[in-house]
Amino acid sequence: MAVAAPPQGASLEEQRRWEGNLEQLRGLVTERAVSGDTMLLNMGPHHPSTHGVLRLLLELDGEQIVTCLPDIGFLHTGIEKSIEDKSYEKAVPLTDRMDYLSPMSNNMAYAAAVEKLLDLDVPERGQIIRVVCLELARCASHLVWLGTHAIDMGAMSVLLYAFRERERILGMFEMLSGQRMMSSYIRPGGVWRDVPDDFLPTIKQFLNDFPYKVDDYEALLTQNPIWKDRSQGVGVVEPDVALAYGMTGPALRGSGVNWDLRKAQPYSGYETYDFNVPLGEHGDVYDRYLIRIHEFRESVKILQQAVTRLERTQGPTRSENRKYCPPLRSELGQSMEAVIHHFKLWTYGYDAPDDEIYCAIESPRGEIGCYIHGTGANKPRRVHFKTPSFMHISALPVVSKGYLLADMVAIIGSVDIVLGDCDR
Amino acid sequence: MEIPAARDPVQAARDAFGDAILHVKQFRGETTLVVATERLPELLGFFRASPGLVYNMLSDVSAVDYYPDDYGDAYDGVQSDYRPERYGVCYHILSMLYNRRLRIKAFAAAADPRLPAGTSIFPAANWLEREIADMMGIAFEDHPDPRRLLMPEDWHGHPHRRDYPLGKETVAFSFNIEDIHAHKPFAKD
Numbered sequence: 294m295a296v297a298a299p300p301q302g303a304s305l306e307e308q309r310r311w312e313g314n315l316e317q318l319r320g321l322v323t324e325r326a327v328s329g330d331t332m333l334l335n336m337g338p339h340h341p342s343t344h345g346v347l348r349l350l351l352e353l354d355g356e357q358i359v360t361c362l363p364d365i366g367f368l369h370t371g372i373e374k375s376i377e378d379k380s381y382e383k384a385v386p387l388t389d390r391m392d393y394l395s396p397m398s399n400n401m402a403y404a405a406a407v408e409k410l411l412d413l414d415v416p417e418r419g420q421i422i423r424v425v426c427l428e429l430a431r432c433a434s435h436l437v438w439l440g441t442h443a444i445d446m447g448a449m450s451v452l453l454y455a456f457r458e459r460e461r462i463l464g465m466f467e468m469l470s471g472q473r474m475m476s477s478y479i480r481p482g483g484v485w486r487d488v489p490d491d492f493l494p495t496i497k498q499f500l501n502d503f504p505y506k507v508d509d510y511e512a513l514l515t516q517n518p519i520w521k522d523r524s525q526g527v528g529v530v531e532p533d534v535a536l537a538y539g540m541t542g543p544a545l546r547g548s549g550v551n552w553d554l555r556k557a558q559p560y561s562g563y564e565t566y567d568f569n570v571p572l573g574e575h576g577d578v579y580d581r582y583l584i585r586i587h588e589f590r591e592s593v594k595i596l597q598q599a600v601t602r603l604e605r606t607q608g609p610t611r612s613e614n615r616k617y618c619p620p621l622r623s624e625l626g627q628s629m630e631a632v633i634h635h636f637k638l639w640t641y642g643y644d645a646p647d648d649e650i651y652c653a654i655e656s657p658r659g660e661i662g663c664y665i666h667g668t669g670a671n672k673p674r675r676v677h678f679k680t681p682s683f684m685h686i687s688a689l690p691v692v693s694k695g696y697l698l699a700d701m702v703a704i705i706g707s708v709d710i711v712l713g714d715c716d717r
Numbered sequence: 718m719e720i721p722a723a724r725d726p727v728q729a730a731r732d733a734f735g736d737a738i739l740h741v742k743q744f745r746g747e748t749t750l751v752v753a754t755e756r757l758p759e760l761l762g763f764f765r766a767s768p769g770l771v772y773n774m775l776s777d778v779s780a781v782d783y784y785p786d787d788y789g790d791a792y793d794g795v796q797s798d799y800r801p802e803r804y805g806v807c808y809h810i811l812s813m814l815y816n817r818r819l820r821i822k823a824f825a826a827a828a829d830p831r832l833p834a835g836t837s838i839f840p841a842a843n844w845l846e847r848e849i850a851d852m853m854g855i856a857f858e859d860h861p862d863p864r865r866l867l868m869p870e871d872w873h874g875h876p877h878r879r880d881y882p883l884g885k886e887t888v889a890f891s892f893n894i895e896d897i898h899a900h901k902p903f904a905k906d
Contacts (some may be wrong), residue, residue: 321862365866365867366866366867366868366869369867371876371883374877374883375875375883376878377879377885379834379882391853410746411743412745449899456777503876536773536774536813537772537839537840537841538840538841539775539776539841550813552813557813557816558816569867640886645797646742646744648745648798649744649749649805649807649820650744650745651747651776651779651807651809651818651820652779653776660776662776662777664777664807666781667797668787673783674782674787674879675779675780675781675782675877677777677779677780678810679776679777679779679845683840683844683848684844685845687841687843687844690842691840713842716867
């Protein structure tokens with residue numbers, strides 16, 4: 294989208310007098326913009342409330358948004374292309390870096406897809422640990438969303454409270470995987486290793502405190518008249534529009550559509566947990582806020598059940614199918630077969646069928662899907678991630694049409710986009 | 718309101734379109750329908766609107782490249798899959814009412830890959846098709862906005878093709894900066 298810049302080496306005076314050429318935007322913006330009746334304004338890529346590097350070309354009639362042209366790709370890192378050059382196991386760290394606010398969900402989408410392609414089992418304890426990780430990731434991601442969304446709308450203090458709790462979750466991720474953010478903990482066949490001894494007391498302490506912290510956030514925002522003025526009736530998405538534009542997750546449930554993959558197409562044993570799916574009524578920014586707040590409480594419910602189960606179950610955390618999952622270190626000194634498997638899996642990897650599958654899970658932002666087409670050898674022919682942020686940004690023009698420029702910030706915050714997730 | 722009983726998507730499509738359904742594949746519980754390229758939008762509209770099917774959401778559109786020789790005559794008869802041309806484009810559609818998924822796959826030829834756009838049926842396909850046009854180089858006819866999406870507009874080639882090497886952008890030094898700038902879209906007027 295080249296709206297050209299002044300020529301290189303132009304003097305300040307020339308730059309001031311320079312006028313861009315709108316020919317190439319004809320058909321994308323209205324004719325009023327070409328004639329100069331409405332104004333074109335760039336928002337981003339360095340605008341603080343675009344949550345990364347998103348550029349929006351806005352056509353404004355006064356303060357009202359006429360059209361919005363999102364421009365993405367600033368954070369495109371070729372992850373899908375890079376995965377084609379790696380064996381299946383070695384691609385897991387790349388998936389961390391897509392949606393960098395909930396890497397566990399990306400790991401899970403990829404791992405679930407590979408398991409489906411290979412028809413690989415996951416032991417029960419592995420599934421429980423996965424649920425713990427996914428729900429912690431949901432809380433951590435929603436906390437960043439809450440803090441940044443509030444700061445976008447002028448409520449400065451929430452960010453510090455939200456990041457205080459997120460820090461504890463990242464501390465738990467470090468306990469599990471050695472990494473605070475890029476954990477690569479969930480892998481095809483299960484999880485990397487069992488939880489350390491001090492993990493259970495830490496998470497129990499966290500689960501005791503966290504509901505009260507959520508009450509604190511609500512005390513700051515939910516009944517706050519300024520917050521309500523800024524968010525109620527803003528960015529309304531009708532359910533049919535949300536479905537047509539492929540919106541998922543809290544953005545879809547905010548419009549009252551009861552669709553959560555954890556309930557509808559359960560994975561990792563979610564069907565055995567007792568939890569509710571909060572739904573909105575009006576489809577505005579305020580409803581999407583309320584849904585995520587309720588999701589904190591539902592996540593805590595799931596986590597409490599999962600921790601109880603974790604205490605009661607024993608056994609492996611990763612599949613014992615040695616053709617796909619490397620043997621434990623302790624086996625290497627005992628068994629020649631284990632050494633062979635270890636060597637084979639860490640050099641060549643394993644073959645996957647020359648066929649295609651699509652697997653989707655519910656990330657904090659919505660449906661994250663993974664399409665894998667194998668080659669019959671140890672590297673995939675094609676891996677494609679369908680990411681919720683991508684779909685939500687493509688829907689921004691419809692969601693924002695007719696609202697004020699200041700509301701744009703609220704709308705971007707409320708659909709919760711991550712540009713790494715969008716550009717991949 | 719009474720919900721109509723679910724219909725078998727394969728049978729329904731065969732009844733309504735006959736020869737346009739080229740191949741049906743089952744793998745790991747997923748159904749893939751390979752359809753005639755030129756009738757793709759018609760089929761998407763059929764699956765979206767017919768009672769008993771109602772695939773109301775487009776989950777994903779993904780493209781796959783069978784380069785160098787996993788398609789056409791070199792491949793036929795070797796395995797059970799059906800791959801007449803080099804590029805395959807999959808539309809993953811989801812029916813929330815009946816809670817099931819379906820993959821509609823169409824093929825595009827290696828020489829001049831084109832497909833009719835599904836954007837008029839599913840608005841969600843807009844960016845997904847733009848991404849494929851950008852990264853895989855498949856042209857979508859009647860697409861409302863055919864600009865590049867992820868790559869810079871001065872980029873040569875389509876990175877997700879299998880014959881495109883996994884390389885890097887040329888690092889600019891004083892000796893090659895002229896060459897690099899020569900194809901950048903600076904303002905000329």
